[in-house]
Each structure stands twice: as structure tokens, then as C-alpha cells.
Ligand SMILES: O=C(O)C(=O)C[C@H](O)C(=O)CO
């Protein structure tokens with residue numbers, strides 16, 4: 420089977436208070452991304468956000484509609500964002516081919532029927548990370564190269580949170596219905612992402628962690644600001660963040676992550692920041 424999918428339902432903050440470690444992981448952690456020769460998709464009931472991956476080697480992989488969509492094709496009522504974190508790959512949309520190098524992205528608008536993923540070299544494949552959200556309108560497809568992104572430097576070495584944030588799929592770079600995607604890379608010696616932490620009840624978010632060194636991990640924090648929980652995350656794993664939850668992490672070494680979100684608005688800056696010394 421080339422496409423594997425699973426569904427995750429929404430949890431209330433009250434319910435999550437009593438979750439044990441395994442239940443937290445079952446509900447919010449996505450452990451099986453970046454499987455060779457497979458498309459893996461996780462359909463979340465938070466804003467009907469899909470997170471997934473495609474790792475083609477010898478043969479191309481076709482993005483097919485999954486049963487929860489009850490659609491004739493995947494993008495019938497959806498838009499798609501793709502970021503390649505592997506070697507050179509090609510995304511074919513209808514008759515058009517988009518070559519994506521390492522850390523390049525593609526936005527694909529609603530209504531495109533045929534999407535296939537392939538790698539230039541089967542021995543050194545592309546690693547496509549995928550996010551998709553419901554869409555009401557078709558916007559043009561757009562490749563986003565490393566020079567097209569908006570770059571922000573955040574944090575400081577003194578507070579162990581110096582990092583570079585790159586906005587790939589935001590409405591100042593590409594027209595979208597509701598999807599936003601970007602990448603954040605921690606500077607050497609810094610460990611904390613998204614600290615000070617925030618919530619945005621208007622949008623859910625998914626963090627996909629990569630470039631975590633072997634034998635290292637990131638401790639991801641979630642939950643309401645005064646009722647936090649943690650989930651240990653390994654390389655190429657993602658965490659679903661409900662709209663009511665903080666999403667922040669501290670690594671035992673350097674790492675990067677791709678954030679993707681959707682919901683009520685396209686305002687990246689719409690966040691309620693939490694006071695660090697008031698977190699519980
Ligand atoms: O390091 C950060 O700070 C982030 O990457 C924050 C995310 O972009 C985010 O949570 C946007 O809402």
C-alpha cells in the first residue's frame with residue numbers, strides 16, 4: 420500500500436488534564452513520517468488540517484484522495500503546501516513539473532487533480548513534508564525558493580532561544596485560503612523554540628521537528644499556559660497543537676522544525692503571549 424492515513428480527533432483542555440503519557444502521545448504525536456516509498460497522512464479534526472510526508476525512491480508517488488475526504492481527488496476542496504527537507508525532488512502538478520531543492524517549497528491551489536512526487540536520485544531521495552487545509556477558492560501554484568521567504572531573527576543566546584524563522588507560505592509571499600507554513604532553525608547553543616510561548620485560539624498548529632541529531636531529542640511543551648504537559652519528540656516526528664495550547668520546545672542539541680497552521684485568520688502575528696514566569 421502506497422498511502423497510509425490515520426485520523427486524530429479533537430480533545431478538550433479538561434480531558435487532556437487527565438491523560439497519561441501514552442494517551443498524550445497517541446492523541447498529539449505523529450511518529451511515522453518520512454517512510455520510504457509511502458505517502459503518510461494524518462487527518463486532524465482541528466481545522467481539518469492534514470500533516471504528512473512523501474518519500475519517493477525508484478517510482479513516483481501519487482497523492483490520492485483518502486476516504487475521510489469523500490472527494491474524487493485530494494485537492495477537490497483543499498490547498499496544499501510542500502517543503503522538501505531532503506535531496507532534489509520533483510512535484511508534478513498536472514503537466515507542470517516543479518523541481519524542489521533542499522528547503523524549497525511549493526504551494527498548490529485547490530482544484531489541481533494530478534499530483535505526483537518523485538526523487539532525482541532513488542539512493543538520495545527527496546523528503547517532502549506536506550500540509551493541507553480546506554480551501555474555498557483556487558489560487559495559483561507557486562514555488563517558494565530560499566530567497567523568496569521572509570526571514571526573522573528571534574531570541575538571544577543569553578536566553579537560549581536564538582533562532583532564525585523563515586516564513587514560506589504566508590499571505591505576504593503567496594496567496595492562500597488559510598494555510599500558513601514556515602521553518603525555524605535554532606542557532607548553535609540555543610535550545611528553546613517559541614519561548615516566550617504563545618497561544619492563538621483562532622488557529623491550530625503542527626510542529627514537525629527535523630535535523631535532530633541521532634541520540635538527541637526535543638522536549639515539546641503543550642497544554643494551557645497554566646496546565647502544561649510535555650512530549651519527548653525524536654527526529655522527523657510532529658506534534659499537533661490544539662488552538663488552546665502552547666507549542667514550544669527545548670532540544671538537547673540543535674534542531675529545526677516546520678510549523679504549519681490554519682484556522683480563523685491569516686494574521687501570523689495574532690498571538691497571545693504567555694509570561695514565562697507564569698507558566699505552570
Ligand atoms: O520559534 C518560533 O517562535 C516559531 O517558530 C513560532 C511559530 O512560527 C508559531 O508558533 C507561529 O504561531
Ligand SMILES: [Zn+2]
Nearest residue numbers: 617619624666
Ligand atoms: Zn503558534
